[in-house]
Amino acid sequence: MKELIILTINGIEHGVLVETHWTLLDVLRDKIGMTGTKKGCDNGECGACTVIIDGEAVLSCLILAIQAQGKDILTIEGVSQDGKPDTVQDAFVKYGGIQCGFCTPGMIMASRALLNKIPHPSTEEIKRGLSGNLCRCTGYVKIIEAVENASTTEIT
């Protein structure tokens, strides 16, 4: 049986008809058309689907859409402000933290969540904060550098 739910995504309320077992990831991608959040494993192992819910990094493949009702959901589409990439996005571009880009939206969301908690993380803290997000292309070196640099710039 489908259920009508309201999801607050990037500050906008979306009414969606969902099956109760649908994940937030599938609803974002297939029902709302926000494909910026990626599905790498659908099993909580890669981090590509990371979104921020009420300030916390959450794997959207592991949470049901119905569980996300009444919460503040931030996806990669809501990160840029006034048509401009935010500090973390900027740093990823500028310091080469992006190659194929498939892990990138999840990495950026995980980095933002980390910087919200620890505004000036040490390298070790960055590594720990991103250890749930897999990247096969970059070897993480430039991603860590990007987050380090973003942490010294004010978050927009």
Place this chain on the structure above:
Amino acid sequence: MEDGYVNIGKRLPRVDGIIKATGEAKYAADLSMPGMLHGKILRSPYPHARIINIDADKAKRLPGVRAVVTGNDTIGFKAGGISARGDEPYLALEKVRFIGDGVAAVAAIDEETAEEALELIEVEYQELPAVVDPVAAMNEDSPLVHEHAPRNISYKTDLSYGDVDKAFKKCDYVREDHFETASIRHGFIEPHAALASWDLSGKLSFWGSKQSPYFTYRNMAKALGITLSRIRIVQPFIGGGFGGKNEMFDVDFSSALLSRKTGKPVRIVVSQEEVLFAYRQRHPTIIDIKTGLKKDGTIMAVDAHIIADGGAYLSIGAMSLYLMCSFLCLPYRLPNMRARGYRVYTNTQPSCAMRGHGVPQSRFAAEVQLDMAAGEMGLDPMEIRLKNALGPHETTPNGFVITSCGFEESIIEGKKVIEKWRKDRPKDGDPNIKRGIGVGCYGFVVGPRVAGHNTAGAVIKVHEDGGVSLMTGSTDSGQGSDTALSQIAAEVLGVRLEDVRYGMVDSDITPVDPGTYGSRVTFITGNAVRVAAEDVKNQLAEVAAKTLEANPRDIRFKDRRVYVAGSPERGISFPRLVKIAQYSGAGKTLLGRGYWAPEGLKVVNLETGRGNMSATYSFGTQVSEVEVNTETGRSKVIRMAMLHDCGTPINEMAMEGQLEGSAIGGIGHTLTEEIIRKDGRTMNPSFLEYRMPTALDACNVEILHTDTYDDVGPFGAKESGEGIQVSVVPSIVNAIYDAVGIPFKKIPITPLMVLDALKDKSGK
């Protein structure tokens, strides 16, 4: 060589960086079309079985199901790296040959319905004896994976130069060792995905996660039995490939076939679990290698016997095997060499190209053995390498012609790194932690000449505002070639990188191209872009010459200005020149065209392989430092240095990214990654159980150049994407050897292996 470049050699952010950072970049699974159906593939549960019957009636009657297709709905085309020996149907015909082989495909109104339908398809199998071990597969009485291949030999290579037996007799030191490498996976995070749309005019449009879209262009036409020009392959952004997305797969074919059958667009996105058990892997190998040296460390002869587990199908494996064998000839002088390679069919996932393509396996063996020899002979591993290093303008006995080569310098720089590291190493620490430093070296192809069409093309359109559209047939699967190619176009035309708009592959429009493999794109397509840019620049120079009253040869293009050489004030802006060209007189349409392939290369015979397959070669030395915890057996890479000759980098930041990815990936290959199988079934088809490096494994990677300027490469560039991955694994293995005195001959080196070896050692 001209300096003062505006675009070349700069640390410029990649052209697609922003849209990837905002999530706007569209990958195959992000695409959808009105009326689109969703597909799923039914896979074989058996490693080896005959298909007696498939009954899809129940599945077809499930509400929401639109079509079911099986091998019976195909014309029976079989794919393979050597077309005449194609052995892999996109949907199984009479037999299935590994757990995961595609048997049927369903299209339904949504994924859940398609999934449900799979369970309703009744396949009657007759199980056949399976063979999953490559050595057993070579026995006369082993079950045959393919009837046409006795002893399951999928491909054989026998390279022989000089007189190996005679040479060994003259050696002061000879050793023989047995090495093994595990099956590992490409590890891209984006699963395979395809969207196909067949229209009633008989034309197919296809969007798929393909790193070499023209592979699919050709095979799709063959498999569907239609002519090439009816196929349109469009490339979205690709979420990593590393060799594992070159070929066309069941997912690509099934989406097209189902679209033809239903008249609707069909999208199939496979799960990561399917990627991990039903698609490609790197060839696992068993390598016996004998090496002979003179007292002074001169390498005299190598004799290698290689068994590569090819899995169920040929794939690109003939090339893999040839590379494994022939790259024993690089990067050291080797007067006598024999390499006998057997690629063997087994009832497991097919093996194919993966970053470094075949070379990492054999060089792991050769480089580790070299350190063992050095250790026993009392020679310094760096000196032995220096002594045998190939240099510029040498030709290897199998015919590789070396032109630019900064290899020797890379070893010398490597030595300095080691000296420095030994000095600044912390003194008293935990007695259970042993530190060690190891080295590995490599030489690699830069755009190999392979059979078939080998040329890259480029088309450039200049817009009235001075913007430039660049189209090639090459694909950026993450490595940054779209950016490098755009930089080349920008530099030749004297504009800036942000003025260039890069158009991704659309086979209706972009030039035909072989694909993204063998580190060919920047080198070969880069030259095609250079030629195309020069073509349109010459057209513009004619106009500028008239306007500025000068000789066309004296017109210069730089940083959005066009001027007369020697008098920069006699010039106009680039956009203004374009307007003049388009509007004055009868008016011009500004289109540049170029194509390029290296000259004088022959297609090497993969079985006997003599010949030069690459216009130039890249070289390098990798140094790694590890800490081995003798209590837990855990090894940790502390830092790395990569000293390499990639020619002259087009984009330093992108180049570093390639090297860092290779380095950290190599840590996984050496220490943690292995596909575990039991009776042909993959036991760890998840990222949780198949352990790839995470950010916690990332270490400091120092990148030092011993770069050359390659005369053939665009702006002096060679390759940086693959080669150095070859040397990462042996450098770590050799570092562990240095730390605890145990040379491991099998990768990955697990903590258990370390503990066992330490126990054995102290027991002696």
